[in-house]
Amino acid sequence: MLQVRAQELQAVDRASLWARAIFLLGVAAVLLPTMFDVARLTWTTEQGGHAPIIVATGAWLLWRELQTTEAEIRPGNALIGALLFGLFVGLYVLARITGILELEGLAMYATLISAFYLFVGGALLRSLWFPILYLAVALPPPYTVVTAITQPIKIGISHFAVSLLHTLGYQIASSGVTIQIANHELLVAAACAGLNSIISLSAICLFYVYLRHRSDVVSFLIVAALVVPVAVFSNFMRVIVLVLVTYYMGEAAAQGFLHDFAGLTVFLVALLTIFGLDAVFSKLRERRGIAA
Numbered sequence: 001m002l003q004v005r006a007q008e009l010q011a012v013d014r015a016s017l018w019a020r021a022i023f024l025l026g027v028a029a030v031l032l033p034t035m036f037d038v039a040r041l042t043w044t045t046e047q048g049g050h051a052p053i054i055v056a057t058g059a060w061l062l063w064r065e066l067q068t069t070e071a072e073i074r075p076g077n078a079l080i081g082a083l084l085f086g087l088f089v090g091l092y093v094l095a096r097i098t099g100i101l102e103l104e105g106l107a108m109y110a111t112l113i114s115a116f117y118l119f120v121g122g123a124l125l126r127s128l129w130f131p132i133l134y135l136a137v138a139l140p141p142p143y144t145v146v147t148a149i150t151q152p153i154k155i156g157i158s159h160f161a162v163s164l165l166h167t168l169g170y171q172i173a174s175s176g177v178t179i180q181i182a183n184h185e186l187l188v189a190a191a192c193a194g195l196n197s198i199i200s201l202s203a204i205c206l207f208y209v210y211l212r213h214r215s216d217v218v219s220f221l222i223v224a225a226l227v228v229p230v231a232v233f234s235n236f237m238r239v240i241v242l243v244l245v246t247y248y249m250g251e252a253a254a255q256g257f258l259h260d261f262a263g264l265t266v267f268l269v270a271l272l273t274i275f276g277l278d279a280v281f282s283k284l285r286e287r288r289g290i291a292a
Helices: 002-041 051-068 078-098 101-120 122-127 129-136 143-167 193-213 217-224 227-249 251-260 262-291
Strands: 172-175 178-181 184-187
Touching: 002 051, 002 078, 002 101, 051 129, 051 193, 078 101, 101 122, 101 129, 122 129, 129 193, 143 172, 143 193, 143 227, 178 227, 184 227, 184 251, 193 217, 193 227, 193 262, 217 262, 227 251, 227 262
Parallel strands: none
Antiparallel strands: 172 178, 178 184
16 A cells, blocks of 8 residues: 555656656747847847846846745646736747747746746745846837837936036037037937936846845835936936047047947946935934934
């Protein structure tokens, strides 16, 4: 009797291993082709330049959260999971055939999440909500959405930068889609191109805020509310630096700055600003706590 029971358990373990192996192969079949295209086509652009950082830090955070979560691992509702999985697989196949990379990336990610829901359940996924949302930012957002969000901000930043520098005595003016700097000309689209990465830049700042204040909801929400203004401010500083480089060193130097240092400038300004604001907020809250 015991021997029969042992054989049954071995058969169950063997079937479980096969199921896991098939599941991992399916994940790789969906994940790898899409991520290869995403990395090849978008990670080399300014809009997707921060994506490798998001993937690396997001994978680390996901592993860290998995080690500390107390959520129960239990398969999700089979009917709901199967319906979602079938829907997203259909969207993924359609996007793959039509070559719409933005839709393909989102459908791929949704397919993987629905598959994991079937295996590990909703409780575990809910406990990992931030890493899951954070990693999604590494995928390219729809171009029309980015344009709708950033175009008014680009116009506002360029006008404010021109007004500020003109007030400081620089020979500068804006005319339509160009900025006139002494004898040089700069396209507004090139000067404000850093705003295309505002989503990923905001996500990286949120990553820091989450690590610092994940156990304090009020502090997390207050500092998180500063993230988008910080991203806009860092892009404003990028425009100022670019205009000054063009003014003093010429268009060739400005193009070199755009190619080599523009993304790094925005990234550093954003992180240093959020660090500074968080430090000020923490000090104010600490003093208020002492006074109370």
